[in-house]
Amino acid sequence: MDKSLSECFAVLSGPGLRVLVQDLPFHVGSGDSALSGIHLSIADERVAAHHLSLVMVAETRQFAVVVLAPDGAIIDGIHHPGTSPRIPIVHGSTIEICGTRLVFGLPSTRRKQRVDCIASG
Known part of the structure; x- marks a missing residue:
């Protein structure tokens, strides 16, 4: 596995x-x-x-999207408009922002950790 990939939380991919x-x-x-703290x-x-x-929801150890823009995201x-609560996402979830489509992915080690957490919880 790519060392940098093993050290990340997740991956966003698109065209x-x-x-x-x-x-x-x-x-x-x-x-x-x-200047503004934007990662992407x-x-x-x-x-x-x-x-x-x-974000990661501490109680569930699950990733979520917080939509901040009034016009929202898909x-x-x-x-989901900007007034939405946190939206849970999983490996393979799609995030569309004004026509830009991103796919959320977890490295295989993180997917296994999530399954282990669910199995033991």
């Missing part, structure tokens, strides 16, 4: 894109990463400066 999620919360938006910047005027964040085919 010509593969971003390792190595910090949480992980921020997605149109802002300049160096999408160059589209419809994307808010801070559009959404990926998670697994369902539109």
Whole structure:
């Protein structure tokens, strides 16, 4: 396994894109990463400066999306406005932001940890 992949929490991938999620919360938006703390910047005027964040819910050890932009995002085919509570996501979940489609993935070691956590919980 790629060493950098084994050290990440998750991966976001899309057409010509593969971003390792190595910090949480992980921020997605149109802002300049160096100035605004954005980890993944999408160059589209419809994307808010801070559009959404990926977080881990401590109680369940599950990843979730926090939608920050008023126009929302589409998670697994369902539109969620900016007023939505945290939206749980799993390996293979899709996140669409103003036409940019990302797929959320977990490295195989993280998928196994999640299964072990569920089995022992």
